[in-house]
Amino acid sequence: HHKYRPFAPVNLTDRTWPGRTLQAPPTWLSTDLRDGNQALLEPLDVDAKWEFFELLCAVGFKEIEVGFPSASRADFAFVRDLIERRAVPDDVTIGVLTPARADLIDRSIEALAGARRAIVHVYNAVSPVFRDVVFRKTRAEVMAMAVDAARRVRALTERRPETQWVLQYSPEAFSATELDFAKAICDAVVEAFGATEEAPVIINLPATVEVATPNVFADQVEWMHRHIARRRAVILSVHPHNDRGTAVAAAELAMMAGAERVEGCLFGNGERTGNVDLVTLALNLYTQGVAPRLDFSRLDEIARKASRLTRLPVHPRHPYVGDLVYTAFSGSHQDAIHKGLSAQRPDAPWNVPYLPLDPKDVGRDYQAVIRVNSQSGKGGVAHLLETHYGVVLPRRMVIGLGAAVQARADEEGGEITAADIWKVFCDRYLKD
Ligand code: KIV
Numbered sequence: 113h114h115k116y117r118p119f120a121p122v123n124l125t126d127r128t129w130p131g132r133t134l135q136a137p138p139t140w141l142s143t144d145l146r147d148g149n150q151a152l153l154e155p156l157d158v159d160a161k162w163e164f165f166e167l168l169c170a171v172g173f174k175e176i177e178v179g180f181p182s183a184s185r186a187d188f189a190f191v192r193d194l195i196e197r198r199a200v201p202d203d204v205t206i207g208v209l210t211p212a213r214a215d216l217i218d219r220s221i222e223a224l225a226g227a228r229r230a231i232v233h234v235y236n237a238v239s240p241v242f243r244d245v246v247f248r249k250t251r252a253e254v255m256a257m258a259v260d261a262a263r264r265v266r267a268l269t270e271r272r273p274e275t276q277w278v279l280q281y282s283p284e285a286f287s288a289t290e291l292d293f294a295k296a297i298c299d300a301v302v303e304a305f306g307a308t309e310e311a312p313v314i315i316n317l318p319a320t321v322e323v324a325t326p327n328v329f330a331d332q333v334e335w336m337h338r339h340i341a342r343r344r345a346v347i348l349s350v351h352p353h354n355d356r357g358t359a360v361a362a363a364e365l366a367m368m369a370g371a372e373r374v375e376g377c378l379f380g381n382g383e384r385t386g387n388v389d390l391v392t393l394a395l396n397l398y399t400q401g402v403a404p405r406l407d408f409s410r411l412d413e414i415a416r417k418a419s420r421l422t423r424l425p426v427h428p429r430h431p432y433v434g435d436l437v438y439t440a441f442s443g444s445h446q447d448a449i450h451k452g453l454s455a456q457r458p459d460a461p462w463n464v465p466y467l468p469l470d471p472k473d474v475g476r477d478y479q480a481v482i483r484v485n486s487q488s489g490k491g492g493v494a495h496l497l498e499t500h501y502g503v504v505l506p507r508r509m510v511i512g513l514g515a516a517v518q519a520r521a522d523e524e525g526g527e528i529t530a531a532d533i534w535k536v537f538c539d540r541y542l543k544d
């Protein structure tokens with residue numbers, strides 16, 4: 113990551129987040145096997161869950177939400193299997209989601225019994241529409257649900273000291289909730305569980321439905337960061353969804369606003385428009401000079417596997433991973449990239465125009481970077497001939513060949529491959 117030069121922060125004095133440079137990546141939690149899975153047309157079967165779990169471990173996730181065992185027998189069996197087969201690496205913590213209801217908490221803790229370390233993720237919806245319309249509960253009743261849940265988790269887990277237990281609490285629909293109430297309920301949970309600096313509670317702030325601009329979400333997170341009563345006994349986490357298409361921005365601003373943990377899914381799978389895309393979010397950190405501590409050096413392989421398991425395609429223009437994202441067709445872009453690549457020294461900060469990241473860092477080669485169609489110029493033609501056939505032409509020939517290739521592209525439409533260019537070259541210059 114030293115190859116990437118971070119931009120200087122913009123200094124706006126009325127807030128903290130733009131002025132705080134990100135120093136380290138957040139703790140990542142993958143909820144592919146829970147939030148991602150519950151949004152699939154066809155949820156993952158057991159084999160697919162195993163394969164996905166192994167993929168997440170290989171990428172380097174240290175916290176993985178593996179299911180919703182109180183709601184699904186298949187999830188319960190999967191969690192038991194993971195634990196009984198000792199399949200969870202020593203440095204990985206698994207977690208499960210549970211509503212703040214006694215019987216469901218009991219079942220969830222039963223599912224996690226015997227784990228080395230486990231996160232019990234309790235949630236209840238706290239926003240006015242849920243209180244007034246969906247559940248018809250007062251603020252006090254909603255708060256009591258969360259507090260009772262925290263006490264129950266404490267009591268049940270104390271009886272199972274072989275596991276290192278972590279309580280996570282999510283006030284669902286946080287971003288649509290009055291901040292004073294969100295704070296009060298989170299403070300009460302922290303207190304009820306008896307969190308300490310050494311054994312903190314994860315307070316996870318979901319944008320369950322993304323309804324505001326990312327800066328507003330960041331303001332809410334920053335307010336909580338500043339006002340939570342026992343901040344040192346809390347790990348502040350966010351869980352953005354992507355309804356406005358701005359989940360990545362929301363998560364980035366939230367990290368600058370004080371969040372130290374982010375929950376999301378690979379390639380933005382998840383309910384409706386998805387959870388925040390952890391691939392984009394993590395790789396964006398490189399451009400800030402921060403290594404994400406997730407290994408995406410074989411990104412195409414990861415995308416193929418995730419896509420096969422979820423049955424969801426990855427868009428060809430998906431940041432960092434789409435088939436077309438390191439490809440330039442236009443002549444001026446090709447020329448600039450060609451010059452940038454030639455000037456790039458291996459250990460210097462990345463400095464190639466039109467490429468936000470060194471394609472080699474995510475397992476791509478440079479060959480696909482320059483591709484030729486009717487929008488391309490002679491530089492692209494010369495580049496393909498040179499990289500595929502080792503032929504370096506004098507300038508006058510490049511001009512002639514470029515024109516011939518462009519005429520062909522205009523005539524036929526579509527992409528012109530290196531082999532096509534070679535054929536035009538042979539027809540033109542090597543006929544005899
Ligand atoms: O989006 C959401 O609010 C959730 C919670 C259960 C954390 O997935």
Ligand code: ZN
Pocket residue numbers: 147318320351353383387
């Ligand atoms: Zn969610």
